[in-house]
Amino acid sequence: MDHSLNTRQIHIWRIAVYFIFALPGFTIASWVSRTPTIRDALGATTAQMGWIIFGLAAGSIIGLLCASHLIAHKGGRYVIVTGLLVSSIGLVIVGVGGSWLTSGIAVFLGLAVFGFGNGICDVAMNVEGTAVERAAQKSLLTGFHAAFSVGTLLGSMAGSAAIKVGISVPVHMALAVAITVLSVIYLYKLVPEGTGKENSRDSIDPPMSARERVAVWKERRTVLIGIVVLGMAFAEGSANDWLPLIMVDGYKVTPAIGSFTFGLFVAAMTIGRAAGGMLLDRFGRVIVLRASALSAIAGLLIVILGQSYTFAAVGIVLWGLGAAFGFPVGLSAAGDDPRGVAARVGAVSTAGYLAFLVGPPFLGILGESFGLLRALIVVLIAVSVAGLLSQAAKPIGKHTAKSREQEKRSESF
Incomplete structure (x- = not known):
């Protein structure tokens, strides 16, 4: 380009x-x-x-x-x-x-x-x-x-x-x-x-081979970012698929109110993402990811333990704000190194979408045995792990990216 x-x-x-x-x-x-x-x-x-x-x-x-x-x-x-x-x-x-x-x-x-x-x-x-x-x-x-x-x-x-x-x-x-x-x-x-x-005109480095693109799945930083995205995408996907039912079954509200709470979640997430660029430029990825994980944890705890719909609604807003950042920030971190950017963004995207597609059905199986509110404890654990690993999203400079490539090549000999 x-x-x-x-x-x-x-x-x-x-x-x-x-x-x-x-x-x-x-x-x-x-x-x-x-x-x-x-x-x-x-x-x-x-x-x-x-x-x-x-x-x-x-x-x-x-x-x-x-x-x-x-x-x-x-x-x-x-x-x-x-x-x-x-x-x-x-x-x-x-x-x-x-x-x-x-x-x-x-x-x-x-x-x-x-x-x-x-x-x-x-x-x-x-x-x-x-x-x-x-x-x-x-x-x-x-x-x-x-x-x-x-x-x-x-x-x-x-x-x-x-x-x-x-x-x-x-x-x-x-x-x-x-x-x-x-x-x-x-x-x-x-x-x-x-x-x-990938072409040699854009960089002094040779373009990535198909084997190297597959190998990004084994890079420590990419794997850790993938886990962060997986945990936060699980928090988003579970709300997308189950939030109305969680509110109807767990808080005995009407289906209309259950749908309204989902709208509340989406609105909170959209507002969080709209303000995300300003927050990231001011505080950096790691702090924003940790704060968003804490927000999602607090929101999930309120929903799981709350005794009233009004109190749970506050938790849903915190949950939505917390779930807003993991996926886009993780993808941004995966794209730090221009060489192999498509392979790393693809790997992290796949982790996120696996959480979207596989996580919610798994939550349904648990919900059948323990109730949907208690099943959310699994989401709580996933978000907590994502928060603990958020340091992996720390930006890497051109020199760091170059060093990483050199180390990887030296390991292959």
Whole structure:
């Protein structure tokens, strides 16, 4: 990529990346908002829907694992565009398969394609985000993730409006795809070509081989950052999947109040991420991660031990604020070294998404035996471990990165 960008070009690049982060949030919310309609059209049981939705998880994991190799060969911009277009195709298949064909297999395959596109796009846009951070010399990744949350909110609102006015699922999905594709056509021109691409022209170091990209999974710093992200993503994912039920079962509130508390959590997390850049620039990653872990721990303890809904609502806000930082800050730390940035961001992203996808079902199994409130103790432990390991996110300089590469090479002889 061209490193001679001026201030205006960096600003345009930054704005484009905000919109790019919002697009996957918008498309995911478009799908989620129509799941009840698709379930009813398919006549699927809860268990059958679980298997159908597994297509999304499978496609996402495959995409995440392939992303670093694609970015290394093609660059971030190419993979972002490809990912958004592939996920759009998947969304069309879901809409047609769920309503017109009424085929569970078609919806499964559509979700797998959708998940793959989102998986590669997720890593690529985070690589792009870390590159913007380096160019602007500001902490921006939490703000980019806030844009993803805003996109999710807009997608949910659009889905709710589509249901109210009686727009069919295929037409709704087609409109969401049209918005995505038109946005991509406009935005890709504003993003520099080749971010994250491994080639010898960008550095005195040779480009990373496929073997070296796989080896980042064994780097001590990358593993520790991955554990931090896994713990904090578990805190976020458990709230996304279980918070309304936790409040209904644990505090005997109405389903409407349970949904409101989830909105409270998302709002707190979005506000935290929006303010994250300023906090990170002032206090640094390690202090912010420790403070966010303490906030999440306090919030979870209040929810687990609280005796009233009002008291628990305060805990939910603290939980949301605490969960806001782990994922974006961890990805930012993984992108410190420009050489191999796609591989490290990909590894940490995969850890985070494994927590999103595997953690909540595990919580459900525990909740079946011990109750959902007590099951949250596992989340509490995961967040505590993340807080204790937050020192791993301390920024590394160019010299440190160079030394690490030299040490790694010397070990191979």
